[in-house]
Amino acid sequence: MASIKKLANGSYQATVFIGRDSKGKQLRKYITKPTMKECKAAARELEQEIEEKRFINVDNVRMAAWMEKWLELNKESLAPSTFLGYKMYVEVHFNPYFGQLKLSQINEIHIKEYMNAKLKELSSTTVRKHMLILRRILEDALKHKSPCKDIKIPNKDDYKPTVLSEDDFKAIHDSVKDDPVMGLRDEGVILLAAWCGLRRGEIFALKWDDIDWKKFTLRIDESRSISEEGYIDKKPKSKNGLRTIVVPEYLIRVLELYRKSLKKITERIFPIRPDHFSSYFAKMVKTRNLPSIRFHDLRHYHASWLYKQGIPDHYAAQRLGHDIHVLKGIYQHLDMDVKSDIDNLIRSNFDEKKDKPFAQTVEK
Known part of the structure; x- marks a missing residue:
């Protein structure tokens, strides 16, 4: 008492x-x-x-020691790639600035000075991520006394993803198809992203037994993710990521030919690091003078294709491994607005020459 x-x-x-x-x-x-x-x-x-064992005596604890402890306490609850990202923020950004300060010494001025310094060298979106992580670290230690609680964090930068045209995608597809050395492998990877909407991690986690060669379907139940031990296979974060999708027959034939071309059959279809392929793809796009896109933009291409075909949102969300609300957010990022399309449809189906306004009829 x-x-x-x-x-x-x-x-x-x-x-x-x-x-x-x-x-x-x-x-x-x-x-x-x-x-x-x-x-x-x-x-x-x-x-x-x-x-209730929620109290942490932080009066004499230095920020560096607390952040190390915080990472340890949260490691099991975070995805491996997320944990590595947080660890990078702590080691590269937070420790040099706050590390030697005691938690009880950190105030709003320190936080604002850090945020303003980072805004001079990093994007608003990146600094926003910094601040959200820093806020979480400090609130776990100081609760409602956290110096972050009343600080307004930066807004995200406006994000405008690249939306490939049919001609742009054809140029990329033709380029890999004509490659006599890596053509089958590259074509398979690119079509899995552009025609099936798979994420990079999902593509490189695929195993040969995930393919149903007769039904032309593909099972997606794992994703390659970076961790402290290197790349590992992990289950999707949500049940939406677990799915079986239909694959175009042409792509099935490409994968069949690719399998036959291999000297040694491995368990995974593409036994290479996902980040290595992204670097390889970026170099290929540049050296072959192809449309300047990121590999992930091929998944956006598939989302836009589904939209343009009038595919119901629920089916598209299931195919892409998304929640329906996330899918609608993607459509907005890609400047695809269902409401505007419906508005235009209504306008085009009411012909003012056939149906004159009532007021004009009365005047006559």
Whole structure:
């Protein structure tokens, strides 16, 4: 139970026992508030945190030590690639700036100075990611006292993905088809993205037994993801990622020919690192003077193709491994608005020459 006393300046101070140090010495935390009521409430809140084992004594903990502990505590709940991303933010960005400060010393000025410094060298979207991660790290330690809680973080940059035209895609497809050395492999990878809408990690996790050669279907149930141990196969984050999709017959034949061309059959269809293929694709696009796109834009191409064919949103979402609401967000990014198409359809189906306004009829 906290003890409370009135100070000479008229405020109230509560003393709360928070544990013992390594030598058995009692540790106390002092809370000062302007009124007895506020002081009691704050002391009760702290005692509740201690009782429920939510309290972390951070008065003398340096930010570097806490971030290392935070990564350790959250490692199992994060996807391997997400964990590596967070670890990079901590080591490359947060530690050089905050590492030697004690958690109790960090204030809003430090946070704002960091954010402004990063905005000079990084995009608004990237700095927003920094701030969201930093906010989470500090709130886990300081709860409602986090210096991030009242700071407005940057908005995302306007994102305009590249939408390939049919001619652009044909140029890319023809280029790999004509390659006598890597043509079958490259064509298979590119068509899985552009004709099936698979993510890069999904393509490079595919195994030969995922293909049903008679039904022309493909099972997607894993994705290649980077981790501390290198690339690993992992299950999709949500059930939407688990799916079986129909594959065009031409692509099935390409995969058959590719399999026959291999000297050694491996379990995975494309036993190479996903990031290596992305680099290879970027170099190929540049050296062959092809439309300047990222590999992921081929998946966008498939999303736009589904939209243009009038494929129902629920079917398209299932095929792409998305939630329906996420799919609609993608359509918006690709400047494909269902409402505007419907508006134009209504306009074109009402002919003013046949149906004159009532007011004009009365005047005559």
